[in-house]
Amino acid sequence: MSKISKDILLCGVGGQGTVLASKLIAAAAMLEGNTVHSAETIGMAQRGGSVTSHVRIGDRAFSPLIPGGSADLMLAFEPAEAVRNLGYLKQDGAVIVNSVTVKPVTESLADTGYDGKKELEYLKKKCGCVIVVDASELCREFGSSKFFNTAILGVAVGTGKTGLDRNSVLSEIENRVPERFREVNKKAFLKGERIGEEYAVK
Amino acid sequence: MKKEYVMGNSAIALGALAAGVNLVSGYPGTPSSEIIETVAKYKNGDVHLEWSVNEKAALEVAAGAAYAGARAMVTMKQVGLNVASDPLMSLAYVGVKGGLVIVAADDPGPISSQTEQDTRMFAEFARIPVFDPSSPEEAYIMIRDAFDYSEKYRTPVLFRPTTRVCHAYASIEREEDPVPKKYEGFIKDSKKWVIFPRLSFMNHEMIEKRNPMIGDDFSGYHLNTVTGSGKKAIFASGISYAYVKEYLQDRDDVILCKISTPYPFPEKLALSVLEKAEEVLCAEELSPYIETQLQRLAGIHRLPVRILGKTTGNGRLSGENSADWAAETVGEFLGDEPKPKTDLSDMPPLPVRPPVLCAGCPHRASFYAVKKAMAGRKAYFCGDIGCYTLGNAMPLDMTDTCLCMGAGITMAQGFNHMDKDAVSFAFVGDSTFFASGMTGTVNAVYNEADMILCVLDNSTTAMTGHQPHPGTGRNMMGDIIEKIDIVKILEGIGVKKIVTVNPFDLESAVGAVRDCADIPGVKAIIFKAPCIALTKPTQKMEITDRCIKCKKCIKEIGCPAITVSEGRVVIDTTLCTGCGLCSKICPVNAIGGEC
Numbered sequence: 001m002s003k004i005s006k007d008i009l010l011c012g013v014g015g016q017g018t019v020l021a022s023k024l025i026a027a028a029a030m031l032e033g034n035t036v037h038s039a040e041t042i043g044m045a046q047r048g049g050s051v052t053s054h055v056r057i058g059d060r061a062f063s064p065l066i067p068g069g070s071a072d073l074m075l076a077f078e079p080a081e082a083v084r085n086l087g088y089l090k091q092d093g094a095v096i097v098n099s100v101t102v103k104p105v106t107e108s109l110a111d112t113g114y115d116g117k118k119e120l121e122y123l124k125k126k127c128g129c130v131i132v133v134d135a136s137e138l139c140r141e142f143g144s145s146k147f148f149n150t151a152i153l154g155v156a157v158g159t160g161k162t163g164l165d166r167n168s169v170l171s172e173i174e175n176r177v178p179e180r181f182r183e184v185n186k187k188a189f190l191k192g193e194r195i196g197e198e199y200a201v202k
Numbered sequence: 203m204k205k206e207y208v209m210g211n212s213a214i215a216l217g218a219l220a221a222g223v224n225l226v227s228g229y230p231g232t233p234s235s236e237i238i239e240t241v242a243k244y245k246n247g248d249v250h251l252e253w254s255v256n257e258k259a260a261l262e263v264a265a266g267a268a269y270a271g272a273r274a275m276v277t278m279k280q281v282g283l284n285v286a287s288d289p290l291m292s293l294a295y296v297g298v299k300g301g302l303v304i305v306a307a308d309d310p311g312p313i314s315s316q317t318e319q320d321t322r323m324f325a326e327f328a329r330i331p332v333f334d335p336s337s338p339e340e341a342y343i344m345i346r347d348a349f350d351y352s353e354k355y356r357t358p359v360l361f362r363p364t365t366r367v368c369h370a371y372a373s374i375e376r377e378e379d380p381v382p383k384k385y386e387g388f389i390k391d392s393k394k395w396v397i398f399p400r401l402s403f404m405n406h407e408m409i410e411k412r413n414p415m416i417g418d419d420f421s422g423y424h425l426n427t428v429t430g431s432g433k434k435a436i437f438a439s440g441i442s443y444a445y446v447k448e449y450l451q452d453r454d455d456v457i458l459c460k461i462s463t464p465y466p467f468p469e470k471l472a473l474s475v476l477e478k479a480e481e482v483l484c485a486e487e488l489s490p491y492i493e494t495q496l497q498r499l500a501g502i503h504r505l506p507v508r509i510l511g512k513t514t515g516n517g518r519l520s521g522e523n524s525a526d527w528a529a530e531t532v533g534e535f536l537g538d539e540p541k542p543k544t545d546l547s548d549m550p551p552l553p554v555r556p557p558v559l560c561a562g563c564p565h566r567a568s569f570y571a572v573k574k575a576m577a578g579r580k581a582y583f584c585g586d587i588g589c590y591t592l593g594n595a596m597p598l599d600m601t602d603t604c605l606c607m608g609a610g611i612t613m614a615q616g617f618n619h620m621d622k623d624a625v626s627f628a629f630v631g632d633s634t635f636f637a638s639g640m641t642g643t644v645n646a647v648y649n650e651a652d653m654i655l656c657v658l659d660n661s662t663t664a665m666t667g668h669q670p671h672p673g674t675g676r677n678m679m680g681d682i683i684e685k686i687d688i689v690k691i692l693e694g695i696g697v698k699k700i701v702t703v704n705p706f707d708l709e710s711a712v713g714a715v716r717d718c719a720d721i722p723g724v725k726a727i728i729f730k731a732p733c734i735a736l737t738k739p740t741q742k743m744e745i746t747d748r749c750i751k752c753k754k755c756i757k758e759i760g761c762p763a764i765t766v767s768e769g770r771v772v773i774d775t776t777l778c779t780g781c782g783l784c785s786k787i788c789p790v791n792a793i794g795g796e797c
Contacts, residue, residue, distance in 0.1 A: 038371040047557040062447040064370030067525035080552045103765040104555045108756045118550045
């Protein structure tokens with residue numbers, strides 16, 4: 001029997017590293033003895049399209065995809081993607097969102113002034129718990145926003161909303177991240193975790 | 203047994219290995235590609251594994267193995283089955299000795315495909331059994347059953363997972379160190395293995411008598427299940443079963459019948475439900491297959507049951523189902539109160555994100571070179587299946603047609619025969635060229651078409667996840683082989699003008715296109731540069747203060763690494779690979795690179 005029951009949705013743009021973050025959550029949850037199901041976007045949409053990863057922890061999940069209005073937590077790697085997937089979130093669910101936008105080519109061509117601000121406002125209007133993180137600021141010391149995936153995972157674990165033990169996540173980073181990126185990913189996770197902890201206290 | 207967290211496709215691969223498969227062949231295609239990749243990772247040396255040149259070849263290779271008594275599996279996406287349909291239809295008549303399972307993955311949505319065809323219908327058309335798993339866990343078990351049924355009835359069988367099963371992850375208990383089947387070898391018997399009208403006539407009758415027996419057998423199949431009770435029943439198959447189960451959870455005031463073997467239809471099992479129920483809902487994707495079977499049964503047996511589904515407006519005519527679809531449709535069917543939803547009708551308009559060619563993709567440079575060379579001239583651009591289909595997106599807008607694998611080459615000929623004033627182009631990737639471009643090129647030379655064949659050679663099968671092909675010098679047995687040279691093939695076919703260019707050498711590439719445009723006959727330009735996803739970035743481009751914000755770089759090539767931020771044109775260094783195409787377009791030389 002699973003110890004916890006959580007539906008976690010990760011969303012972003014192809015290439016942002018949502019897959020690694022979802023694999024780490026799934027692996028850590030299994031390490032703690034839970035049943036896990038998950039699903040990823042694969043194929044054409046990975047080329048700069050909107051992507052989602054659904055992680056379902058617990059014994060009651062039959063569908064690999066989270067039903068609408070059921071996600072306990074959303075890790076959004078991009079503001080517009082957070083809004084796009086808001087229908088998955090529970091009424092009292094929490095959102096951790098990156099404030100840095102990824103502008104599609106269509107946007108650069110038409111230049112409608114998309115900057116993510118309206119999207120963040122909308123999230124705050126609709127959800128009780130929105131944690132906004134600036135990926136470029138958070139990842140500056142690591143030299144690349146590519147480490148944002150482990151950082152946002154750190155924020156999530158820090159808030160306590162994943163139900164996961166930090167040590168299981170850290171041990172899965174150890175197992176799954178190639179050696180040359182391991183230390184920096186751990187640092188990113190720990191930095192994110194400190195941010196998350198502030199919200200846990202509140 | 204070892205517990206492992208795997209994708210549905212990997213579960214299929216591991217299940218086949220556990221069933222003692224001796225040979226696996228296939229052609230890449232989303233959502234099926236990871237099956238063969240998983241076999242490669244786990245197989246022992248005795249299993250022959252190959253990416254075949256196309257699905258028809260893959261099935262024929264597997265048929266040979268099955269004639270010898272070995273167990274063989276073929277993998278492809280649903281449209282691949284169209285390519286393999288020639289051997290499949292005949293093979294259904296001839297039959298097999300060793301188990302032969304054809305995995306054809308359907309793609310409701312469609313998420314990454316040209317069509318929403320339903321392989322269950324194909325099974326009925328070919329008169330062979332089909333298995334339809336509802337989860338990765340079930341797929342692991344069911345693929346072994348598929349081999350057993352194939353051998354029991356000496357027929358090829360279809361196995362059709364859908365995208366959501368193929369790409370879902372779950373834990374399975376896999377058998378460690380499975381041993382491939384011991385097989386007898388091919389026993390010659392031309393009365394049995396050579397298809398002639400007489401054999402087809404006899405076997406056709408045998409098949410028509412046999413299939414209802416398989417249907418009866420399937421009525422007792424352990425993965426066709428009936429649970430619950432009441433006057434209402436839901437028939438579900440594949441992932442739709444999972445969605446319905448997600449909604450119902452432990453509820454048992456409704457009958458839930460899972461159909462895992464849609465053809466030959468398990469009539470006895472279905473009748474046992476239809477006789478009890480007053481109202482039935484069908485939860486299935488793509489065609490109303492189960493629904494039609496139930497309508498037929500109710501008609502034959504004059505049952506007063508009301509059958510709801512796609513044909514009665516209670517199911518989606520296209521696209522995939524979802525847990526939300528099930529909650530809404532099943533909820534309404536059972537008369538449940540709908541669950542309150544957060545109102546999101548005031549959502550701000552969101553940027554759309556159509557898939558695009560990656561930053562630094564050589565295809566962008568190739569398309570741009572052709573576009574520049576043909577500016578002001580009438581030209582047709584016939585595209586094909588692969589990453590380069592994305593050449594249709596603005597601002598490149600360089601794909602006028604896309605139909606099916608290899609069709610660009612032959613369609614360009616049709617355009618040319620109907621309009622001699624225009625220059626007809628066909629764009630084809632290297633893997634697609636091998637899969638189904640060669641015969642089209644022979645056709646062009648033989649029938650004297652005037653056309654330019656642009657082979658976008660990035661030395662891999664990029665869209666489906668970088669599988670090797672005959673031009674890469676590697677195969678799935680891990681051997682290094684001599685690369686099959688596209689230029690030599692074209693020379694052999696008789697293409698007189700063949701130029702190889704690096705698309706990032708924009709000037710030479712444009713020149714090559716211009717040179718070819720006015721020569722009669724078939725000309726070929728090989729745009730050769732490796733897939734950027736497999737190459738390390740060489741440098742990062744930077745936009746200097748000289749930028750006059752004309753945005754020509756954005757408007758001409760649409761690279762996802764170039765964006766406008768606070769009125770300035772900027773290059774996202776995490777995406778930029780330093781291909782330098784933008785620097786060749788900038789009218790004021792404001793874009794430079796640094797190593």
